[in-house]
Amino acid sequence: MRKGQVNVFFLLLFLSLSSASDQKWRKAMMSAYNGSSSSSSMMMNRVGSSILFPIHGNVYPTGYYNVTINIGQPPKPYFLDLDTGSDLTWLQCNAPCVHCIEAPHPLYQPSNDLVACRHPLCAALHPPDYKCESPDQCDYEVEYADGGSSLGVLVRDVFSLNYTNGVRLSPRLALGLSSIGIDIIANAGGRGSEYAE
Numbered sequence: 116m117r118k119g120q121v122n123v124f125f126l127l128l129f130l131s132l133s134s135a136s137d138q139k140w141r142k143a144m145m146s147a148y149n150g151s152s153s154s155s156s157m158m159m160n161r162v163g164s165s166i167l168f169p170i171h172g173n174v175y176p177t178g179y180y181n182v183t184i185n186i187g188q189p190p191k192p193y194f195l196d197l198d199t200g201s202d203l204t205w206l207q208c209n210a211p212c213v214h215c216i217e218a219p220h221p222l223y224q225p226s227n228d229l230v231a232c233r234h235p236l237c238a239a240l241h242p243p244d245y246k247c248e249s250p251d252q253c254d255y256e257v258e259y260a261d262g263g264s265s266l267g268v269l270v271r272d273v274f275s276l277n278y279t280n281g282v283r284l285s286p287r288l289a290l291g292l293s294s295i296g297i298d299i300i301a302n303a304g305g306r307g308s309e310y311a312e
Contacts, residue, residue: 165279170197185275186223186290193220201257203240205265205291225292229253230269236289237269255291267293 171194172180181194186206193206209222230236230253237253238245248254253269271287278284 166276167279186272187226188273190273190275191221193223200259200261203255203257203291205255205257205267205293208267208292208294210292210294223292226270226272228271228287230271230289240269257291265291265293267291 168182168184170180170182180197182197183192184195185191186193195204206223209224229251232247232250232253234253240253240255254267255269256264256266258264268291269289270292271289273285274288276284276286
């Protein structure tokens, strides 16, 4: 292995939803992947669930680690921070952004495939009594212990994934599109500004 890189196995659910630990969130993800939990589970068993990503970064001087993944059609590379501060993966979108700084990758161009507020993925992000401001979209807000936050909407797009067994899949997965980042510059890892979550 080269210095500064570590090979590690990631589960598809970890990558797309960043270490989701809530069973409700996992069920919603599997249901959204292919329409039903049982057929999605069979698909994952057929192809295997491990993906190998080189980790970039270092404790010093940057203080963060990230992986690169291709999202969209055509696929474009985006940096995703390895972070346990939330269970939502998000990118800074190509829209006016408040309190954000220039990203080292292309800004994400929304695909207009909004996740509706009534969708199980949206329901998994919010408490049961959550009232939708707009039924056509799922709004989210993530607040981090260090004072940073991200505000945006959930969309679905194609993730280009290469499994360790040689299978290549391009599932449509949900991710957040951030247009507001508060005190992001002070956060280690630059979540949602320099790098994606």
